[in-house]
Amino acid sequence: MTTNAFGGDCLAGIRVLDLTQFEAGPSCTETLAWFGADVVKVENPAAGGDPGRRLGGKPGADDPYFLEFNANKKSITVNLKDPKGLQLVKDLALKADVLVENFAPGAVERLGLGYDVIKAINPSIIYCQVKGFGEGSPYEKNLAFDMIAQACSGIMSTTGELDGRPLKPGPSLGDTGTGMLLSISVLAALFRRAKTGQGEHLQVAMQDAMMHYLRIAFAVQGNTGKAAPRASDTSVTGGNPPMGTFPCKGGGPNDYVYVYTSRANPEHWRRLLAVIGREDLIGDARYDSPAARAERKQEVDAMVTAWTIQRTKHEAMDIIGAAGIPAGAVLDTMELHSDPTFEERGIMQTIDVPNRGPYKMVAWPVRFGGRPPAVKPAPLLGANNDDVLDEWLGLNKDQISGLRTANIIGS
Amino acid sequence: MTTNAFGGDCLAGIRVLDLTQFEAGPSCTETLAWFGADVVKVENPAAGGDPGRRLGGKPGADDPYFLEFNANKKSITVNLKDPKGLQLVKDLALKADVLVENFAPGAVERLGLGYDVIKAINPSIIYCQVKGFGEGSPYEKNLAFDMIAQACSGIMSTTGELDGRPLKPGPSLGDTGTGMLLSISVLAALFRRAKTGQGEHLQVAMQDAMMHYLRIAFAVQGNTGKAAPRASDTSVTGGNPPMGTFPCKGGGPNDYVYVYTSRANPEHWRRLLAVIGREDLIGDARYDSPAARAERKQEVDAMVTAWTIQRTKHEAMDIIGAAGIPAGAVLDTMELHSDPTFEERGIMQTIDVPNRGPYKMVAWPVRFGGRPPAVKPAPLLGANNDDVLDEWLGLNKDQISGLRTANIIGS
Numbered sequence: 001m002t003t004n005a006f007g008g009d010c011l012a013g014i015r016v017l018d019l020t021q022f023e024a025g026p027s028c029t030e031t032l033a034w035f036g037a038d039v040v041k042v043e044n045p046a047a048g049g050d051p052g053r054r055l056g057g058k059p060g061a062d063d064p065y066f067l068e069f070n071a072n073k074k075s076i077t078v079n080l081k082d083p084k085g086l087q088l089v090k091d092l093a094l095k096a097d098v099l100v101e102n103f104a105p106g107a108v109e110r111l112g113l114g115y116d117v118i119k120a121i122n123p124s125i126i127y128c129q130v131k132g133f134g135e136g137s138p139y140e141k142n143l144a145f146d147m148i149a150q151a152c153s154g155i156m157s158t159t160g161e162l163d164g165r166p167l168k169p170g171p172s173l174g175d176t177g178t179g180m181l182l183s184i185s186v187l188a189a190l191f192r193r194a195k196t197g198q199g200e201h202l203q204v205a206m207q208d209a210m211m212h213y214l215r216i217a218f219a220v221q222g223n224t225g226k227a228a229p230r231a232s233d234t235s236v237t238g239g240n241p242p243m244g245t246f247p248c249k250g251g252g253p254n255d256y257v258y259v260y261t262s263r264a265n266p267e268h269w270r271r272l273l274a275v276i277g278r279e280d281l282i283g284d285a286r287y288d289s290p291a292a293r294a295e296r297k298q299e300v301d302a303m304v305t306a307w308t309i310q311r312t313k314h315e316a317m318d319i320i321g322a323a324g325i326p327a328g329a330v331l332d333t334m335e336l337h338s339d340p341t342f343e344e345r346g347i348m349q350t351i352d353v354p355n356r357g358p359y360k361m362v363a364w365p366v367r368f369g370g371r372p373p374a375v376k377p378a379p380l381l382g383a384n385n386d387d388v389l390d391e392w393l394g395l396n397k398d399q400i401s402g403l404r405t406a407n408i409i410g411s
Numbered sequence: 412m413t414t415n416a417f418g419g420d421c422l423a424g425i426r427v428l429d430l431t432q433f434e435a436g437p438s439c440t441e442t443l444a445w446f447g448a449d450v451v452k453v454e455n456p457a458a459g460g461d462p463g464r465r466l467g468g469k470p471g472a473d474d475p476y477f478l479e480f481n482a483n484k485k486s487i488t489v490n491l492k493d494p495k496g497l498q499l500v501k502d503l504a505l506k507a508d509v510l511v512e513n514f515a516p517g518a519v520e521r522l523g524l525g526y527d528v529i530k531a532i533n534p535s536i537i538y539c540q541v542k543g544f545g546e547g548s549p550y551e552k553n554l555a556f557d558m559i560a561q562a563c564s565g566i567m568s569t570t571g572e573l574d575g576r577p578l579k580p581g582p583s584l585g586d587t588g589t590g591m592l593l594s595i596s597v598l599a600a601l602f603r604r605a606k607t608g609q610g611e612h613l614q615v616a617m618q619d620a621m622m623h624y625l626r627i628a629f630a631v632q633g634n635t636g637k638a639a640p641r642a643s644d645t646s647v648t649g650g651n652p653p654m655g656t657f658p659c660k661g662g663g664p665n666d667y668v669y670v671y672t673s674r675a676n677p678e679h680w681r682r683l684l685a686v687i688g689r690e691d692l693i694g695d696a697r698y699d700s701p702a703a704r705a706e707r708k709q710e711v712d713a714m715v716t717a718w719t720i721q722r723t724k725h726e727a728m729d730i731i732g733a734a735g736i737p738a739g740a741v742l743d744t745m746e747l748h749s750d751p752t753f754e755e756r757g758i759m760q761t762i763d764v765p766n767r768g769p770y771k772m773v774a775w776p777v778r779f780g781g782r783p784p785a786v787k788p789a790p791l792l793g794a795n796n797d798d799v800l801d802e803w804l805g806l807n808k809d810q811i812s813g814l815r816t817a818n819i820i821g822s
Contacts, residue, residue: 007596007599007600007611009603010599010600010602010603011599011602011603012603023627031595035599051675055648056634056648058634063630063634064629064630064633064634065627065630067630068626068627068629068630069626134756134758134778135756135781136752136755136756137752137756138752139728142732142733142737142738143732143735143736143737144737144739145671145673145737146646147645147646147654147669147671147739148669148671148738148739149739150669151656151667151668151669151739151740151741151742152669152728152739152740152741152742153742153747154581154742154743154744154747155580155581155582156581156644156656156665156667156669156741157581157664157665157741157742157743157744158580158581158582158743158744159570159578159580159581160571160572160578161571161572161575161578164572164575165644165656165658165667166644166656166664166665166667166741167570167571167572167578167642167643167644167656168642168643168644168645168646169566169569169570169580169581169582169584169642170565170566170567170568170569170570170580170625170628170639170641170642170647171566171569171580171584171621171624171625171627171628172624172625172626172627172646173580173582173584173588173624176623176624176626177584177588177591177624180588180591180592180595181591181775181776181777182777183595184442184591184594184595184598184777185418185775185777185779187595187598187599187602188418188421188422188446188598189418189421189779190602191421191422191598191601191602191605192420192421192422192423194602194605194606200418200779200780201779201780201781202777202778202779203777203778204776204777204778205776208753208758208776209776209777210582211747211753211758211773211776212587212773212775212776213582213583213584213587213588214581214582214744214773215479215480215583215587215772215773216434216476216479216582216583217581217582217744218475218479218744218747218748218772218773219474219475219476219478219479220744221744221745221748222475222770223467223469223474223475226745227665227743227744227745227746228581228743228744230581230664231578231579231580231581232578232579233567233576233577233578233579234558234579235557235558235579235583236581237467243558245562245567245576245577245578247576253568253577253641254567254568254577254638256562256567256576256577257562258558258559258561258562258563258567260556260558260559262556264462317550317563321550321553321554322553324554326543326553326554326555326556326558326559327553327559328555328558328559328560328562328563329562329563330562330563330567330568330577331562331563331564331565331568332565332568332569332638332639333565333568333569333625333628333629333631333632333638333639334632334637334638335638336564336565336622337629337632341547341548341549342619342622344547345545345546345547345548345619347545347622359633361626361629362622362623362625362626362629364592364596364623365592365615365616365619365620365622365623366592366593366595366596366613366614366615366620367545367613367614367615368596368600368611368612368613369611369612370546370612370614
């Protein structure tokens with residue numbers, strides 16, 4: 001038996017040429033890096049590399065944003081404006097199993113690294129592209145960022161108060177959500193390639209990807225014939241009271257507990273009545289069915305609130321959850337970050353970043369034999385110029401030094 | 412060259428024993444089915460199978476909810492209360508490459524199909540479990556649904572108006588979002604297994620998975636030292652005006668256009684001034700920097716609104732987008748469903764469902780050689796009893812007939 005690598009060895013030997021920046025592309029290639037693929041990020045030495053490195057925070061240190069999306073990768077700096085730099089990337093593409101890019105529409109082709117060029121060099125490569133809108137969409141040439149994808153995909157139309165304006169959800173689903181669907185596709189293509197040698201051209205549009213996460217809203221529309229409504233604090237399916245966020249003691253912005261009584265399980269409501277000291281209403285026809293409670297929503301919600309408002313969200317979650325009713329405190333990022341059980345379980349891991357110091361970050365959440373793969377810090381800009389050019393291309397010290405002197409690679 | 416299966420052949424020959432219901436588990440196994448794995452859903456004949464089949468809508472027909480999460484799968488009906496039914500599932504587990512379950516905590520073990528039992532039968536199986544909370548969490552025994560995971564992971568704390576209560580985003584990220592991260596992990600484990608034969612025990616908690624999508628909020632906290640705020644219509648990072656949803660002609664709930672001017676690209680603002688007929692302000696120090704505009708947010712937003720309110724959201728998106736500024740109309744599910752370009756590109760596909768008729772559904776969004784894999788309708792309950800028991804276990808017609816007569820499999 002070898003030591004358990006907790007999944008970190010699954011993709012050992014796979015080489016990924018990573019031409020991505022910001023989040024949608026990097027979150028995809030990072031999944032391959034968690035599992036031990038050799039992911040080499042190609043960055044522009046003149047511009048300071050991936051703009052994600054410098055989104056804010058501490059001067060001279062890579063931003064937490066960059067750390068989150070580039071763990072376990074390597075970095076090389078190549079001047080793509082120089083024909084010799086471009087050739088270097090083509091040489092790397094010949095050795096790569098996967099190439100991923102998320103430049104603006106048309107940019108990678110203008111650069112001279114489009115699919116047709118790379119395919120001619122390496123026919124069995126899995127070449128992957130992330131754009132805002134798909135080829136054949138009226139907006140295929142448009143720029144997009146996370147929020148544009150969320151606007152154009154139904155996500156914002158279903159987020160907000162029932163009578164309020166459309167809002168953007170907290171998560172950057174347009175970026176990371178897209179990256180995850182591309183990652184699944186890369187892995188499926190890699191599995192086939194290991195047997196057949198077949199390359200592939202993968203393309204995903206952020207707008208298209210978002211609809212994959214919104215399929216319940218499309219299912220609701222399939223039943224009602226109308227556009228799905230805003231989820232409010234319940235769901236696009238509506239929902240049966242009591243269901244939603246109930247205010248708790250403290251009165252802070254997140255002092256709420258979510259309580260859900262399922263239509264499919266009448267026991268949830270009866271158990272909840274016992275919890276809130278209203279056993280007298282168990283079996284009472286005025287409240288016993290979801291339809292009856294829907295007619296008395298205000299009254300039902302007030303009954304639950306009268307109980308929750310006297311407890312903290314943690315007390316409320318503990319008591320309601322232990323009674324067999326789905327319940328959850330509305331936790332903020334600080335509460336989660338401060339909860340030691342995430343680090344104990346490897347869901348958060350503390351890394352030592354050379355230009356920053358210790359940083360506790362969110363790791364891959366799926367456990368392999370009890371624990372997620374280990375996080376290695378995102379690379380400093382150009383940290384792997386020497387070892388990658390040696391390992392992938394067999395260049396010797398003098399050759400690498402020559403490239404550096406000629407400003408083809410960064411210093 | 413073989414015919415292009417658009418990725419639908421990537422996992423040919425892989426067998427998946429699917430003990431999932433509702434969404435988090437089914438969305439995971441469905442990804443394997445899109446790519447041609449033989450995914451066999453084991454359902455309870457007495458209860459009418461996966462409860463997702465009957466969530467609403469047309470009596471006697473499988474709900475759109477079920478169709479969306481179970482495409483390209485097979486269905487068998489097995490009575491797990493009968494020891495012979497349980498043995499049948501163990502026999503199938505011996506032939507399976509992957510097993511996925513998302514029962515309530517402890518249920519699969521009580522059923523007698525826990526990891527230790529299945530591992531003893533088939534040591535190289537990839538055995539996968541989805542729960543609400545992780546082992547080692549104080550809530551590991553609690554029930555969870557999509558909304559509970561979103562409450563307990565920071566997602567709701569970052570969704571809503573700045574001064575409003577926490578809301579649930581439209582997408583069912585707690586379910587499908589978790590399913591996607593598990594799918595990536597299954598595929599990574601399958602890749603290694605094809606080389607080494609190594610099995611794996613994968614476990615994911617919905618609460619843990621949600622934080623993966625919220626990493627920008629954790630990065631924001633890493634810089635500010637404070638819990639990430641609500642995204643409102645901008646982002647957890649705050650953002651520089653103009654950025655957000657601007658009202659358009661029509662006045663309907665989704666008559667808004669999202670406009671984004673990036674801090675990293677000063678041209679966005681200057682181009683926008685030209686679009687809205689305020690070239691006179693290009694270079695004006697009162698507005699030229701993100702910091703200056705932040706101080707005059709109301710005035711800047713009013714300037715943009717004065718222009719957007721005179722156009723429909725489609726006109727506004729067309730004009731602003733064409734000028735090289737990220738912009739997107741807030742589209743609802745009906746507008747997306749009615750747009751023929753999604754079906755032309757294979758992003759939506761119309762299936763013919765035996766007990767329902769034609770249904771246009773959201774397909775896998777990543778294109779393989781220009782097109783996503785083809786959708787085959789979700790199976791009717793027990794539709795594949797005969798062929799699966801034949802193909803996986805080599806049972807003959809008489810043996811299958813005997814199981815049916817004894818109510819070990821459904822009729």
